[in-house]
Each structure stands twice: as structure tokens, then as C-alpha cells.
Amino acid sequence: xxxxxxxxxxxxxxxxxxxxxxxxxxxxxxxxxxxxxxxxxxxxxxxxxxxxxxxxxxxxxxxxxxxxxxxxxxxxxxxxxxxxxxxxxxxxxxxxxxxxxxxxxxxxxxxxxxxxxxxxxxxxxxxxxxx
Amino acid sequence: xxxxxxxxxxxxxxxxxxxxxxxxxxxxxxxxxxxxxxxxxxxxxxxxxxxxxxxxxxxxxxxxxxxxxxxxxxxxxxxxxxxxxxxxxxxxxxxxxxxxxxxxxxxxxxxxxxxxxxxxxxxxxxxxxxxxxxxxxxxxxxxxxxxxxxxxxxxxxxxxxxxxxxxxxxxxxxxxxxxxxxxxxxxxxxxxxxxxxxxxxxxxxxxxxxxxxxxxxxxxxxxxxxxxxxxxxxxxxxxxxxxxxxxxxxxxxxxxxxxxxxxxxxxxxxxxxxxxxxxxxxxxxxxxxxxxxxxxxxxxxxxxxxxxxxxxxxxxxxxxxxxxxxxxxxxxxxxxxxxxxxxxxxxxxxxxxxxxxxxxxxxxxxxxxxxxxxxxxxxxxxxxxxxxxxxxxxxxxxxxxxxxxxxxxxxxxxxxxxxxxxxxxxxxxxxxxxxxxxxxxxxxxx
Numbered sequence: 001x002x003x004x005x006x007x008x009x010x011x012x013x014x015x016x017x018x019x020x021x022x023x024x025x026x027x028x029x030x031x032x033x034x035x036x037x038x039x040x041x042x043x044x045x046x047x048x049x050x051x052x053x054x055x056x057x058x059x060x061x062x063x064x065x066x067x068x069x070x071x072x073x074x075x076x077x078x079x080x081x082x083x084x085x086x087x088x089x090x091x092x093x094x095x096x097x098x099x100x101x102x103x104x105x106x107x108x109x110x111x112x113x114x115x116x117x118x119x120x121x122x123x124x125x126x127x128x129x130x131x
Numbered sequence: 132x133x134x135x136x137x138x139x140x141x142x143x144x145x146x147x148x149x150x151x152x153x154x155x156x157x158x159x160x161x162x163x164x165x166x167x168x169x170x171x172x173x174x175x176x177x178x179x180x181x182x183x184x185x186x187x188x189x190x191x192x193x194x195x196x197x198x199x200x201x202x203x204x205x206x207x208x209x210x211x212x213x214x215x216x217x218x219x220x221x222x223x224x225x226x227x228x229x230x231x232x233x234x235x236x237x238x239x240x241x242x243x244x245x246x247x248x249x250x251x252x253x254x255x256x257x258x259x260x261x262x263x264x265x266x267x268x269x270x271x272x273x274x275x276x277x278x279x280x281x282x283x284x285x286x287x288x289x290x291x292x293x294x295x296x297x298x299x300x301x302x303x304x305x306x307x308x309x310x311x312x313x314x315x316x317x318x319x320x321x322x323x324x325x326x327x328x329x330x331x332x333x334x335x336x337x338x339x340x341x342x343x344x345x346x347x348x349x350x351x352x353x354x355x356x357x358x359x360x361x362x363x364x365x366x367x368x369x370x371x372x373x374x375x376x377x378x379x380x381x382x383x384x385x386x387x388x389x390x391x392x393x394x395x396x397x398x399x400x401x402x403x404x405x406x407x408x409x410x411x412x413x414x415x416x417x418x419x420x421x422x423x424x425x426x427x428x429x430x431x432x433x434x435x436x437x438x439x440x441x442x443x444x445x446x447x448x449x450x451x452x453x454x455x456x457x458x459x460x461x462x463x464x465x466x467x468x469x470x471x472x473x474x475x476x477x478x479x480x481x482x483x484x485x486x487x488x489x490x491x492x493x494x495x496x497x498x499x500x501x502x503x504x505x506x507x508x509x510x511x512x513x514x515x516x517x518x519x520x521x522x523x524x525x526x527x528x529x530x531x532x533x534x535x536x537x538x539x540x541x542x543x544x545x546x547x548x549x550x551x552x553x554x555x556x557x558x559x560x561x562x563x564x565x566x567x568x569x570x571x572x573x574x575x576x577x
Contacts, residue, residue: 040440041415059446059449061440
């Protein structure tokens with residue numbers, strides 16, 4: 001069973017969000033990284049840009065598939081995790097820690113309310129697993 | 132090879148299996164008014180003997196005039212070794228298997244092709260080839276936008292108009308705004324370029340030597356575009372690189388070229404070979420296939436397709452390019468050609484082109500009514516203002532077994548009295564003197 005820590009917010013598209021004041025840290029969930037398997041490249045095209053919730057932040061490349069990373073909230077993408085340029089597989093080994101992908105400055109804090117909590121995301125991941 | 136049609140029994144089984152009564156029902160979704168009516172307008176069946184006779188008749192209508200035409204496709208010498216190696220059945224008949232790594236020999240020559248092109252261009256990365264120079268250049272527009280996140284592409288008026296047509300076609304589909312930088316005295320106008328460059332320009336495209344054969348001021352162009360953080364895309368003649376600085380020397384970000392000059396016959400327009408090179412840090416934005424060398428689990432050297440996640444079959448609609456193939460056989464020809472000539476051979480070929488084209492240009496410009504369009508340095512091709520229309524010179528030339536050049540009036544009505552003349556290492560003094568004698572006798576020279 002995938003690791004789904006309490007205290008984070010989650011999206012239906014398998015991103016996690018950690019809130020600290022008006023800044024959020026974003027990554028992909030343990031479930032998402034295990035579905036993708038070996039991640040080889042992360043392209044954060046939205047770095048420095050203003051985005052709306054559900055906009056594409058960039059793409060995550062695994063050996064056999066490429067998936068989009070979506071903005072869990074609206075705001076400005078302020079930072080990318082530079083260590084992933086050399087070791088993108090950190091997203092596989094430590095998805096909630098050293099494998100974080102981007103930081104954003106929130107423009108609509110109320111959007112956080114609509115995100116999933118750990119229990120709701122666990123239910124979503126459980127259903128996705130059966131496909 | 133036999134043509135094997137579906138028998139009535141095949142058709143019955145197929146339609147039954149997919150649950151339609153007959154072929155008519157299968158096609159019912161296609162509106163009647165767009166279907167072909169009656170029989171196709173094709174000749175009847177013919178025997179092998181009859182077909183051979185027909186093809187020989189067609190082949191006999193070819194003529195082989197002495198070629199002074201270029202404009203992107205050049206009559207360079209084809210060393211016999213190229214055809215000998217390319218014609219080996221291991222290369223000639225094989226199609227890349229879908230498990231590409233099964234064909235280690237194919238991957239190895241592709242890797243060597245990439246390595247040779249990198250060395251020739253002095254660039255960090257070369258892909259496994261594109262269809263031709265035009266498609267390679269067109270792909271770079273999208274690549275540059277993807278790298279810079281800027282929209283606009285500026286194109287020098289010195290780009291081959293045939294290439295520009297393809298660039299425009301790609302640009303239209305991708306909504307790329309294109310601007311044209313005019314020429315001044317035969318080369319890209321640096322003052323206008325400086326005005327046109329702003330922080331929206333993703334890249335500029337320059338051809339070097341340009342469409343009229345003239346050598347462009349690449350160092351200055353490079354400095355101007357890089358000062359605005361745009362990319363420099365250059366299209367070069369690979370056989371000029373034994374003499375002219377390669378793209379890496381003037382800091383090009385993306386460099387393309389037409390590989391036809393490297394051991395590939397003219398063949399009425401194709402297949403040709405697109406060369407595409409770039410910086411290592413842009414490798415993920417580069418279109419096309421890429422072969423890498425690695426070590427297998429037993430420590431043995433092996434070759435694999437690398438970075439396939441850039442490509443359409445994995446990235447799908449997010450891919451930056453739809454090319455999912457390469458010109459393998461033409462790339463092999465270029466590999467053999469480059470390996471056979473080596474750096475000294477490439478340089479010597481360039482020196483011949485340079486010396487011979489300058490001899491002919493000087494002789495032509497001495498004829499009354501003929502003058503060079505530009506006074507700037509050129510490599511192997513030059514444009515000439517002519518006292519009569521270029522088309523009339525070309526027509527008269529063909530009667531004398533001389534292909535006198537390319538009529539520039541095909542590209543712009545104001546250039547109808549201009550002819551583009553190319554001289555490769557194959558042309559002899561005798562042939563060039565014959566050209567001069569022909570111009571003298573037909574068009575009023577002394």
C-alpha cells in the first residue's frame with residue numbers, strides 16, 4: 001500500500017501539497033511515483049509564471065511514459081527543486097521529502113479547502129489501483 | 132513479388148467476422164459523392180518484359196548535361212565505396228525493427244554518423260538525421276520556442292526560398308510568428324537585424340553561405356542575437372566546413388545542413404538527408420532519434436536508442452516533434468563518405484569548389500552584359516546578372532548539353548535576369564571553358 005502521510009493536501013491528479021503560510025510545496029504522491037516507475041526527467045515549464053489551478057506546470061518523464069504535473073492551486077511558481085536535474089529518481093525514492101518538485105506562492109488560499117485529505121486520497125488511490 | 136488480391140472467399144470471411152453483409156455496407160460511412168466512380172484510370176496489367184522495356188524507355192529520356200545548377204542540391208563526386216557499402220544487403224534491405232537494439236550494426240553506424248556530424252559541425256550533439264535540410268530547419272523553429280519560451284522567429288532573406296516554404300508550412304500549423312530580415316549588399320542586414328531583435332525573439336535563422344552563395348558575417352550575427360538572449364539557428368553547407376568556420380566556432384545554438392552533398396545522388400530531388408545538431412543542454416528539445424553507446428550486463432560495448440521519452444510514441448501530444456524515423460540509408464551514405472574523405476579530403480574538396488567557382492565567376496564577369504550580383508566572398512555558388520532572361524540561357528544551354536544554373540526568376544519576378552551558378556569539385560577547366568564559349572557564342576560575348 002502506498003504511503004499517504006497525514007497533514008498534506010492531495011489532488012485527484014496525484015499531486016501532494018504542503019502548506020506553509022502563503023507558500024505551498026508540491027510533489028507527486030508515492031502512489032504516482034510507483035505507477036510511473038523510473039523517473040528520468042522533470043521539466044518545470046511554468047517556473048516563474050502565474051498559473052491557475054489545474055494548469056500544467058510541466059511534465060514528468062519516466063522510462064516508459066510521460067505525464068503532466070498540474071497546479072494544485074492558483075499562484076506563482078517561485079522555485080524548482082534543482083537537485084532533481086541531476087537525480088530525478090529522488091522523486092521515486094523520497095517523494096514527500098527530497099523529491100519535492102516545485103514551490104508556489106498562493107493567490108487563492110480558499111482553493112486549498114477543495115483539495116483532498118489523506119483519507120480521501122487513500123480512497124482514490126485504492127480505486128485507481130484496481131484499474 | 133506477387134500482387135495477392137483478396138479472393139471472394141477472403142472477403143466473405145472478413146466481412147462475416149466483423150459483422151457486415153458486404154463491402155458496400157463496410158463503406159457506408161463514406162459519403163457517396165466523394166467516392167471514386169467507375170474504374171481507376173490505370174493501364175492494364177503488363178509482363179515483366181513489357182515493364183522493363185517501358186522503364187528503359189523512360190530512363191533513356193534522361194540527359195546528363197554538365198551541371199552548373201545548385202540551389203541546395205549539388206553535383207558532387209560520389210566515391211564508388213559509398214554505393215558499394217550502402218548496397219550491402221545487410222544495410223540495403225533491412226528496415227529498422229521495432230526492437231531497434233536487435234540491429235546493433237545499424238545502431239553502430241548511426242552512432243558513428245552522429246559522431247562524424249558533431250565533429251564536422253563542431254557541435255556537441257547531432258541527431259540521427261531528418262528528412263532533408265528544409266524539414267530540419269522547420270523543426271528548429273518549434274525547438275527554439277520550446278527552449279526559450281519566446282514566440283517569434285526571425286528569418287534571414289538569405290535562406291533558400293524552398294526551405295523557407297517548408298519553414299512557413301510548419302510555422303502556420305504551430306502559429307509561429309515569422310519575421311524576415313532583409314539582405315544588404317548580399318548578406319543579412321545587421322542594422323535591421325539589431326532593430327528587429329527584442330525579448331520576444333526566440334531565434335533567428337541564417338543560411339551560411341546564403342542562398343546566393345555569399346558568406347555571412349556569422350560572428351557579428353551571433354553576437355547580436357545572443358546579446359538579446361535569443362538563439363542562433365544556422366543552415367550550412369556541410370562540404371563548406373573544411374574551409375569555413377563550423378557552427379560551433381561562432382557559438383550557434385542549433386545548426387542544420389543538407390546532407391545530399393555527402394555521397395548522395397541528386398535523384399530528381401530526393402531522398403536527401405537532413406543534418407541537425409545542437410548543444411547538449413538542449414538535447415531534450417531536439418527532434419528525431421538519438422543513438423547512444425553503452426555497456427551491457429556482461430561489460431560488452433553495445434548501442435541503444437536513447438532519450439526516447441522526447442519522442443512521439445511516449446510523449447504523445449506533448450512531444451515537440453512528430454518525426455519518428457530517420458533517413459537511415461542516406462545517413463549511412465554520408466557516414467561512409469565522411470569516413471572515406473576524412474578531414475583532409477573534406478578540406479581538399481572545399482578548396483577545389485572554391486578555386487573552380489572563382490575561376491568561372493571571374494570568366495563570366497568578364498563577358499559584356501554579365502556581372503556578379505554581389506561582390507562579397509562566396510564559397511562554391513554565385514548569382515550573376517545576365518543581359519537576357521536566365522530562363523533563355525538555361526534553355527539554350529540544354530541544347531549544348533550544359534545545365535547553366537538555376538533561374539532566380541522562379542523565386543521572384545524581379546530576378547528574372549539573374550542566374551545562380553554552382554561549381555563543384557567535379558567540374559573541369561575544359562567544362563568551364565565550354566560554358567564560357569557557350570555564353571559568348573549565344574549571348575553576344577566577343
